[in-house]
Amino acid sequence: MTIEGEPGVGKSSLIRRFLSQAEGFTVLRAIGDRSESDYGYGIIKQLLARVDRAVLREYPELREVVKARGAAFAAGEQLLLLLGELQSTAPVIIVIDDWQWSDPLSVQALGFVTRRLWVDGVLIVLGIRTRAEILNEEQQRVLSTASQHTRVQLGGLSLPDVAKLANGCGAQLSAAALHDLHKRTGGHALYVLTLLTEAASGHMTGARSLTGLIQGQLASMSEASCALLEALAVLDGRVSLAQVAALAGVENPVRELAAPLAAGLVDWTPSEPTSPVEFRHGIQRDAVYQSMVPERRRTMHSAAAELVSSRGAWMHRVAAVDNVSEELAGELEQVAMAEAEHGESDAAATHLLWAADISEHRAGRERRTLAAVALFLTGRNPARAAPLRAAVESCEASPMKSTIQGWFALSEGEFRKAEKHLTNALCKADMGTTSNHVGTLAGVGLSMTHALSGRGTQAIEAAQLVVEVERRNLQALQIGRACLAWGRAFLRGPSEGIRALTDTGWLPVDPADATPVDAFPLTFRAVFRFLDGQPTAAITDANNALRLSRNSSVPAEDEFAYFTLAGAQYQLGRWEEAAVNAERAITIALAEGKAWSYAQCYAVTSIICSSRGDFAGAEEALAHVSRVVREIGPSQYVVHSACAAAHLARAKGDSEGMLELLEPLLRHPDRDSGWPLVFRTWWWPLHVEALVAVGRTDEAETALAEETQDPPGSLHTELLVSWLTGLIAQGRHDQKTALRVWREGAELPDGLDDAPLYRAQLEQCYGRLLYSSGRHKEGTTWLRKARDRFAGIGAIPYLERCEQVLSALSGAVPQQRKRGVLELTAREREIAHRVGLGMTNPEIAAELYLSSKTVEYHLSNIFSRFGITNRRQLRDRVRRERPEAFN
Numbered sequence: 001m002t003i004e005g006e007p008g009v010g011k012s013s014l015i016r017r018f019l020s021q022a023e024g025f026t027v028l029r030a031i032g033d034r035s036e037s038d039y040g041y042g043i044i045k046q047l048l049a050r051v052d053r054a055v056l057r058e059y060p061e062l063r064e065v066v067k068a069r070g071a072a073f074a075a076g077e078q079l080l081l082l083l084g085e086l087q088s089t090a091p092v093i094i095v096i097d098d099w100q101w102s103d104p105l106s107v108q109a110l111g112f113v114t115r116r117l118w119v120d121g122v123l124i125v126l127g128i129r130t131r132a133e134i135l136n137e138e139q140q141r142v143l144s145t146a147s148q149h150t151r152v153q154l155g156g157l158s159l160p161d162v163a164k165l166a167n168g169c170g171a172q173l174s175a176a177a178l179h180d181l182h183k184r185t186g187g188h189a190l191y192v193l194t195l196l197t198e199a200a201s202g203h204m205t206g207a208r209s210l211t212g213l214i215q216g217q218l219a220s221m222s223e224a225s226c227a228l229l230e231a232l233a234v235l236d237g238r239v240s241l242a243q244v245a246a247l248a249g250v251e252n253p254v255r256e257l258a259a260p261l262a263a264g265l266v267d268w269t270p271s272e273p274t275s276p277v278e279f280r281h282g283i284q285r286d287a288v289y290q291s292m293v294p295e296r297r298r299t300m301h302s303a304a305a306e307l308v309s310s311r312g313a314w315m316h317r318v319a320a321v322d323n324v325s326e327e328l329a330g331e332l333e334q335v336a337m338a339e340a341e342h343g344e345s346d347a348a349a350t351h352l353l354w355a356a357d358i359s360e361h362r363a364g365r366e367r368r369t370l371a372a373v374a375l376f377l378t379g380r381n382p383a384r385a386a387p388l389r390a391a392v393e394s395c396e397a398s399p400m401k402s403t404i405q406g407w408f409a410l411s412e413g414e415f416r417k418a419e420k421h422l423t424n425a426l427c428k429a430d431m432g433t434t435s436n437h438v439g440t441l442a443g444v445g446l447s448m449t450h451a452l453s454g455r456g457t458q459a460i461e462a463a464q465l466v467v468e469v470e471r472r473n474l475q476a477l478q479i480g481r482a483c484l485a486w487g488r489a490f491l492r493g494p495s496e497g498i499r500a501l502t503d504t505g506w507l508p509v510d511p512a513d514a515t516p517v518d519a520f521p522l523t524f525r526a527v528f529r530f531l532d533g534q535p536t537a538a539i540t541d542a543n544n545a546l547r548l549s550r551n552s553s554v555p556a557e558d559e560f561a562y563f564t565l566a567g568a569q570y571q572l573g574r575w576e577e578a579a580v581n582a583e584r585a586i587t588i589a590l591a592e593g594k595a596w597s598y599a600q601c602y603a604v605t606s607i608i609c610s611s612r613g614d615f616a617g618a619e620e621a622l623a624h625v626s627r628v629v630r631e632i633g634p635s636q637y638v639v640h641s642a643c644a645a646a647h648l649a650r651a652k653g654d655s656e657g658m659l660e661l662l663e664p665l666l667r668h669p670d671r672d673s674g675w676p677l678v679f680r681t682w683w684w685p686l687h688v689e690a691l692v693a694v695g696r697t698d699e700a701e702t703a704l705a706e707e708t709q710d711p712p713g714s715l716h717t718e719l720l721v722s723w724l725t726g727l728i729a730q731g732r733h734d735q736k737t738a739l740r741v742w743r744e745g746a747e748l749p750d751g752l753d754d755a756p757l758y759r760a761q762l763e764q765c766y767g768r769l770l771y772s773s774g775r776h777k778e779g780t781t782w783l784r785k786a787r788d789r790f791a792g793i794g795a796i797p798y799l800e801r802c803e804q805v806l807s808a809l810s811g812a813v814p815q816q817r818k819r820g821v822l823e824l825t826a827r828e829r830e831i832a833h834r835v836g837l838g839m840t841n842p843e844i845a846a847e848l849y850l851s852s853k854t855v856e857y858h859l860s861n862i863f864s865r866f867g868i869t870n871r872r873q874l875r876d877r878v879r880r881e882r883p884e885a886f887n
Contacts, residue, residue, distance in 0.1 A: 002143065004128045005154030008190030008283045011127045012097055026090045032101030035236065035315065038350040040069035043096060043106035071558055072105050073588050074550045076112025077849055083122055084845055084852035091121035099126040100135055104381050108591050111142040116850055118147055119857040138383055156187025169196045190281055197264045214287035217263045224256040232277060233289040234300045240274035247304055298322060318354045326360040333368060345379035366395040370404050374441060377407040382593055399428040403442040410445055413595035413632035415453045422446035440466055440476050447483035452596045454636040454674025456490030459483050474517045481506045482521040489528055490674045497528035511544045516552035519545045523557050526564045531681055533717050535568035536752045559588040559597045566604045573756035573793040576833040579608050580848055599628040599640040606644035610651040613796030614826060618648045636675040638664050643682040650686060651797040655693030658686055688724050697731040719748055719755065723762040735769065742766035760789035764802050771809050792882040796822060820881045824862060831858045835871055836878035
């Protein structure tokens with residue numbers, strides 16, 4: 001629920017009144033603050049402060065992620081589990097006032113939560129200012145993607161409402177006076193209330209604005225009372241009365257606070273240990289601050305810097321500057337550099353922007369502005385760089401400006417533009433010194449641009465510059481090494497990428513010795529292993545990379561790690577897990593605005609949906625892939641759209657369609673390098689299969705020979721080659737060879753990297769040929785094995801075709817066969833599968849990024865559909881029906 005309206009219209013009062021009547025609820029509350037919008041997880045920390053410490057101790061990972069300013073999706077996952085526990089005792093209300101000032105990491109984490117609340121006893125109430133306050137893209141996405149959203153838009157009070165408010169304040173006004181009051185204020189709640197308070201005191205100023213009215217109230221107060229209010233405005237927050245009095249120089253603050261309290265300007269809570277005081281509304285604070293003469297502001301800010309924490313002191317020192325101060329700007333720059341080294345990139349960027357504002361010379365101002373933007377673009381918060389784009393464009397031409405322009409283009413998927421700017425920066429930068437930050441930043445950006453564009457030679461050249469020179473910035477060095485590995489993979493295949501990262505010693509042999517900066521190259525070794533037919537090793541690397549990046553502020557490519565998990569698990573027949581990880585990959589890519597990874601993430605989602613028979617889901621994901629290829633590119637990304645479309649056609653049994661949809665890829669000039677080469681395992685088996693199906697066996701044999709020049713590297717590949725070789729032999733009507741090859745393939749032992757879909761297809765072909773050769777009993781046995789294997793992994797389209805073959809060969813009339821677990825929805829199958837693994841509801845919730853309440857809801861539906869009453873019955877059923885999924 002969003003409560004929307006202009007400042008002072010009554011949003012906070014409505015929320016307070018609502019909460020005062022919310023008995024029997026667990027309430028978590030936070031307030032956004034404009035001055036703390038760069039404070040990572042500031043909102044989440046406020047919410048967690050309201051949670052019982054004994055409960056919070058059960059979520060150490062949540063505390064660690066927030067403390068380290070780690071990945072937002074990791075914080076969101078843990079927050080979702082916490083909410084699941086809290087609502088087991090009482091419904092939960094989360095209230096965040098001034099949502100428009102929430103920090104980006106908290107917004108991303110809460111967005112993750114809101115998209116996964118379905119049947120939970122959780123209400124999220126957001127107070128949003130609507131005058132001149134524009135929500136950023138991520139804040140808007142939270143609202144647009146929430147499962148349910150109710151908007152409450154507050155306007156001015158009606159005339160009868162103003163009359164009620166006047167009566168409540170004890171003001172006896174005539175009808176004419178009420179009409180004038182309503183007309184003058186437009187029904188603005190705070191304005192009305194302030195005027196009524198003024199009228200009750202007998203000091204009507206006649207001010208024509210709320211700000212003027214508040215400033216008129218100050219004129220009627222003592223000098224000491226005004227000093228207290230000015231000090232409170234400078235400190236800007238909920239502050240102890242003693243601290244306010246110290247800054248104001250007031251000896252008896254309790255006495256002098258009486259007038260501001262009577263005027264309704266402040267709230268005071270003497271029952272708390274620090275006796276905190278705060279303005280009732282931000283408009284009142286702003287009015288008091290604006291009434292202060294500049295010299296008074298500077299004097300009080302200077303004094304405040306001595307009273308507050310070292311972190312807060314910087315803001316006051318900057319505010320106390322009369323004009324410019326190169327000395328202070330230099331100090332801020334040094335602090336920012338130290339913060340950046342410790343992973344506090346948002347705080348560092350903010351301090352650099354402050355330093356830029358007070359820089360004496362244009363060169364210093366531009367250098368610090370560009371450095372701040374660089375931190376936003378290369379950290380976890382690229383969205384904050386967008387409003388600074390105009391400032392970047394106004395800077396004088398320089399290598400740093402070109403570098404930032406290149407990174408902007410890279411973040412938006414405009415690779416050609418990125419290449420132009422970054423190449424220009426690198427040409428002008430001096431890479432001969434190890435301290436050249438600009439050269440390193442440009443080199444990293446250019447190597448990433450070439451890698452994402454699939455240009456192997458250029459990626460190697462750019463990455464080599466970084467690897468040879470950089471020694472201090474380990475994060476940049478590891479990114480350079482990863483891009484160099486991509487370059488080699490683009491020229492010689494994924495196995496070369498694995499060697500580049502492993503044989504050079506760039507990654508520790510023992511994963512336990514890896515550090516957060518190793519997460520980047522480790523992620524891409526996982527990708528290479530997946531694409532090289534080593535799904536089990538890929539899963540190990542991807543999980544280790546995620547473990548390292550989870551509680552670290554060091555940026556990592558988590559969406560690629562989850563993409564790898566999804567692809568590798570798909571190969572291994574673990575499709576329920578694959579679907580969940582594909583969803584995670586998309587969630588992260590969208591949340592972090594990583595346009596370059598959309599195509600891969602949506603493509604693997606489409607392939608999984610196709611194979612499970614969810615053709616609508618496959619087509620929706622395919623549409624996203626096609627849009628990315630069309631609008632972002634590069635042209636090599638056609639491998640993703642072609643593969644996803646061909647898998648969909650294959651699942652539908654459309655062989656001619658498979659071949660037609662692969663044509664854009666087959667005709668591409670770079671089909672033997674770059675992305676098409678690295679992703680070759682995705683498309684070459686489809687190509688050979690489709691060629692055989694349309695009768696072009698000679699071409700199929702040639703294509704297969706090209707792919708099998710080297711000895712098979714795994715049982716997965718050997719099994720696949722056996723199946724395709726048999727298809728070609730059968731296409732030539734060489735039944736004897738087909739039987740022999742398929743028999744040998746069927747007898748291959750199960751291995752860690754076995755692909756059950758390929759094995760089931762081989763078994764089906766072998767069984768069918770045995771049956772047609774007169775060996776009915778043996779053929780039927782193999783066909784049933786294939787059928788059970790298809791059912792075990794949830795390959796519904798393939799299962800249906802296999803059942804049709806069995807019915808046709810036996811002469812039986814096809815009957816609608818109850819498929820048990822396969823009749824469940826995709827989400828229900830994912831939950832049932834994990835019950836089969838023996839997982840508890842909280843464990844399932846954590847695995848699927850759901851709340852425990854949602855898991856309970858789906859389990860209730862499953863029990864009802866199957867007529868069962870407990871988890872053991874469900875576990876036994878799914879393991880009996882789908883043994884393949886639990887091997």
